[in-house]
Amino acid sequence: MFPYKTIFHLDRNGNQALYLQLANQFIQLIKERKLVPETKLPGSRILADLLSVHRKTVVACYEELLLQGWVESIPKKGTFINSNLPELHQQNFIEKDILSSDNKIGFNFYTDISLERSFLKPKEGFMYLNDGISDARLTPTEDLARTYRRICSRKDIYKEMSYGSLFGNEKLRITLADYLNKTRGLNIKKENILITRGSQMGIFLSAKLLLQKDDNIIVGQTNYTSADTNFLQRNANLIRVNVDENGLSTDEIEEICQKKSIKGVYVTSHHHHPTTVTLSAERRIHLLNLAKKYNFAIIEDDYDYDFNYNHSPILPLASHDTNGNVIYIGSVCKTVAPVYRIGYIIAPSSFVNEAANQRRFIDRQGDALLELTFEDFIKSGDLDRHIKKVMKVYKSRRDLFCSLLKDNFSDVFSFDKPKGGMAVWLTLHKKYSWKTIAKIARKYKLEIGEWRRYDNAKIGHNAIRIGFATYNEEEIYELMSRLSMIFNDIKSQEFTKFT
Numbered sequence: 001m002f003p004y005k006t007i008f009h010l011d012r013n014g015n016q017a018l019y020l021q022l023a024n025q026f027i028q029l030i031k032e033r034k035l036v037p038e039t040k041l042p043g044s045r046i047l048a049d050l051l052s053v054h055r056k057t058v059v060a061c062y063e064e065l066l067l068q069g070w071v072e073s074i075p076k077k078g079t080f081i082n083s084n085l086p087e088l089h090q091q092n093f094i095e096k097d098i099l100s101s102d103n104k105i106g107f108n109f110y111t112d113i114s115l116e117r118s119f120l121k122p123k124e125g126f127m128y129l130n131d132g133i134s135d136a137r138l139t140p141t142e143d144l145a146r147t148y149r150r151i152c153s154r155k156d157i158y159k160e161m162s163y164g165s166l167f168g169n170e171k172l173r174i175t176l177a178d179y180l181n182k183t184r185g186l187n188i189k190k191e192n193i194l195i196t197r198g199s200q201m202g203i204f205l206s207a208k209l210l211l212q213k214d215d216n217i218i219v220g221q222t223n224y225t226s227a228d229t230n231f232l233q234r235n236a237n238l239i240r241v242n243v244d245e246n247g248l249s250t251d252e253i254e255e256i257c258q259k260k261s262i263k264g265v266y267v268t269s270h271h272h273h274p275t276t277v278t279l280s281a282e283r284r285i286h287l288l289n290l291a292k293k294y295n296f297a298i299i300e301d302d303y304d305y306d307f308n309y310n311h312s313p314i315l316p317l318a319s320h321d322t323n324g325n326v327i328y329i330g331s332v333c334k335t336v337a338p339v340y341r342i343g344y345i346i347a348p349s350s351f352v353n354e355a356a357n358q359r360r361f362i363d364r365q366g367d368a369l370l371e372l373t374f375e376d377f378i379k380s381g382d383l384d385r386h387i388k389k390v391m392k393v394y395k396s397r398r399d400l401f402c403s404l405l406k407d408n409f410s411d412v413f414s415f416d417k418p419k420g421g422m423a424v425w426l427t428l429h430k431k432y433s434w435k436t437i438a439k440i441a442r443k444y445k446l447e448i449g450e451w452r453r454y455d456n457a458k459i460g461h462n463a464i465r466i467g468f469a470t471y472n473e474e475e476i477y478e479l480m481s482r483l484s485m486i487f488n489d490i491k492s493q494e495f496t497k498f499t
Helices: 018-031 044-051 055-068 095-099 141-152 170-184 199-210 225-233 250-259 281-294 349-359 368-379 382-409 434-444 451-455 473-497
Strands: 071-074 078-081 193-196 216-220 237-241 264-267 297-301 326-331 343-346 423-428 463-467
Touching: 018 055, 044 055, 055 071, 141 368, 170 193, 170 368, 193 199, 193 349, 199 225, 199 297, 199 326, 199 343, 199 349, 216 225, 216 250, 225 237, 237 250, 250 281, 264 281, 281 297, 343 349, 368 382, 382 423, 382 473, 434 451, 434 473, 451 463
Parallel strands: 216 237, 216 264, 264 297, 297 326
Antiparallel strands: 071 078, 193 343, 326 343, 423 463
């Protein structure tokens, strides 16, 4: 006889009703063929007595199994496992596969090795290099929370809680258009704005609309890795040009345009990613003229416009665009905190309309309540006040960071003090390698990160981008201390090797 009394385990203190626990265990036994089709189940009184439960629990269980089609009831004979159930074919796994059953998969799917990245899990006591992010501790969370609560308490807020515009909240678009017109010299209306979930979505949608297989897009020899990946996902050809102290070489771009059809140029004009250099005024005008002459798009990713320490921000290319060639991408993620996924695409309205059509298939709309919160945050002047506050903090951190690097590591690093942004482009002396440093760094609880991604063009510049904004003064000193221990270790090994 089947061991009903011992095989079922019921949790009388659990959240799930006993009859459902019992039914689910029956289903599992049926799927495993431990109870085969046409097996007669015990009567409700008998099973209730075996399991020490009320008869109504067993009756409810049998009714549930009957409704789901696992059993059939035959009048005057009893309840039987459904005779028409097909056998569930399962692969035989060895023990180690059973232990990792969460990774079992019964179908094929496409993978792309170019998208793989190793994200580190935080470890106690470790410091992690980043490529320039804001300090989340400076986020005005209380101000934003108060605004969010006030908006949510409005009597008519329910109107914002259903499906909304594909373009993002209309109030935010109007306020953002006014703000960018005043602060960045643009001349736009709400129809030129699509609210996105950050600049990454802006790059993704722009690439999708501009590029098809074998189309050509120009990028820097050093370039933002995620942008490269987006363009390659469209099977486009990346044509790389040199980047010097004045940004992308527009002379090289002109030479390429004379020989090939170009669909776009990607540029981080304010602070080139990753080297932090600014595209000069002469090259800005040259690039706009080339775009008009050769009918290509300029994807201008202005990811950290607000952070300038030596001068006022330089107006973006989009502010000088009179021919509709520039797709301007930005976000508040860098300015406030990465968790607030609000960005924007600014472009001619026809492009924005199509971008909205494409966006709805991956993200029907944005977060209207969060967008309304930031509409208020911008309109009230809170955003500008926050920028002024953190600018002073980040400038102080930049100065300390660069001063300590210069005083203590001039024999191993070379760099130019950045005029803006939140990171330093650090070139390592050719006799050292980031691979060795990354390995030894773990000994001193420092993670260098994915240093290889800064050289997708494989030109061997031996440089990486290191953010300073996220560290306070004490943490900057600690970081420098650990770097010092790492290089002392390396130099000690070199000395031992040659003695």
